[in-house]
Amino acid sequence: MTNAITIRSATRTYGRTRALDDVTFAVPEHSICGLLGRNGAGKTTIMSIIAGQDRESSGRVEVLGHTPFEHAATLSQISFVRDNQRYPDDYRLHHVLRIAPDFAPNWSAEVAGELVAAFRIPSKTQIKKLSRGQLSSVGIVLGLASRAPVTLLDEPYLGLDVTARGLFHQALIRDVESQPRTVLLSTHLIEESASLFDRVVIMDRGRVVVDSDSDDARQLAFVMSGTTDAVDRLVAGRPVLRRQRIGGLASVTVEGGADDGIRAQAAARGVQLAAASLQELVAAHGESEPEIVQEKAGVRA
Amino acid sequence: MHPDDSPIFLQLAAQIADDIVTGAYPEESAIPSATEYALFHTMNPATVSKGVNVLVEQGVLYKKRGIGMFVAAGARELLLTRRRAELYPNYIEPLMHEAAVLGIAPAELARMIHDQLTLQEDNS
Numbered sequence: 001m002t003n004a005i006t007i008r009s010a011t012r013t014y015g016r017t018r019a020l021d022d023v024t025f026a027v028p029e030h031s032i033c034g035l036l037g038r039n040g041a042g043k044t045t046i047m048s049i050i051a052g053q054d055r056e057s058s059g060r061v062e063v064l065g066h067t068p069f070e071h072a073a074t075l076s077q078i079s080f081v082r083d084n085q086r087y088p089d090d091y092r093l094h095h096v097l098r099i100a101p102d103f104a105p106n107w108s109a110e111v112a113g114e115l116v117a118a119f120r121i122p123s124k125t126q127i128k129k130l131s132r133g134q135l136s137s138v139g140i141v142l143g144l145a146s147r148a149p150v151t152l153l154d155e156p157y158l159g160l161d162v163t164a165r166g167l168f169h170q171a172l173i174r175d176v177e178s179q180p181r182t183v184l185l186s187t188h189l190i191e192e193s194a195s196l197f198d199r200v201v202i203m204d205r206g207r208v209v210v211d212s213d214s215d216d217a218r219q220l221a222f223v224m225s226g227t228t229d230a231v232d233r234l235v236a237g238r239p240v241l242r243r244q245r246i247g248g249l250a251s252v253t254v255e256g257g258a259d260d261g262i263r264a265q266a267a268a269r270g271v272q273l274a275a276a277s278l279q280e281l282v283a284a285h286g287e288s289e290p291e292i293v294q295e296k297a298g299v300r301a
Numbered sequence: 302m303h304p305d306d307s308p309i310f311l312q313l314a315a316q317i318a319d320d321i322v323t324g325a326y327p328e329e330s331a332i333p334s335a336t337e338y339a340l341f342h343t344m345n346p347a348t349v350s351k352g353v354n355v356l357v358e359q360g361v362l363y364k365k366r367g368i369g370m371f372v373a374a375g376a377r378e379l380l381l382t383r384r385r386a387e388l389y390p391n392y393i394e395p396l397m398h399e400a401a402v403l404g405i406a407p408a409e410l411a412r413m414i415h416d417q418l419t420l421q422e423d424n425s
Contacts, residue, residue: 032345174340215348
């Protein structure tokens, strides 16, 4: 399978801040990839670079085989909707819809019309006076109706009500089925969108911590819960992502797959063992402090 | 059947298999399209195809080119045979394990099952 987006060792520094640190991942053509992680993880930075609106300090980023930065032919194949997309001050919806096709050669007025109606976006209000959710809806209309071979959606859900989120999912599935394209979508609403993804990339502090097929992501971590004593004994020597305690009980998220050996040991000690959900995986990676984990492992060894 | 932490495509395959066993999808009838499943469950269409293909490989579904996926003749019996084989490890073993934990003797467990079956027969 060819990759629509390939990122090799991309680093982006702003002064002393390292927003991206040796980021490497690829997004296969015609897949829906979830880009997950805490605020400040580097999701928007990498999306901006993929969209050609920013440039890596070092490393290499290719979209459809080309470096997107200042490459018009590639840029016309990309649609990037920022979470804080700005519009000219006096713009109303119809201005946006009239100008959008100039930037999107595959623009579908039909899809745009359907979505505007479904999202109930007011057409006479100035864009800058729309609510946060309505503004997100406008972004989704642009993102989907552009039908760009590479579609980047940064936090498309912000402020969106539950009905609209469902509409967005349905529209995304339907339109991607009829016009296959590559979608990279960042979100914090992981539980809701997990089943949409073919692949997931989890970032933390500028680095990629998980890059996996969605199905395999369930084997990347597991949660053990039971008495603190029993759990600690089972966890010993394994990489811990997250620890929670209540009374004499502990719940620990461990990185890696659960093999039959640990399953048997857990059962023998009355410890519950379950695969970590994508949401738990992201939360655990966001909480983990690698230095501390190493220290604890050192004490035990 | 499948624990919740099994991959989504296997959960879908299990659910379609269930629907065939209960008769919701009779043999030689079409099942919904990948897009319909994707929209209904809000899941990635590729995941749906993966789940459907599991059942194709097992001979439960077959593809009619350009029309869609159909339930194979004998699919229900095939699935029932498999589920009968899974009855022991999935239900009887855990039941016996739990009974042992609670200190219920095998003879007492057998009597409880017998009583429950008699009760159901009386009620039906």
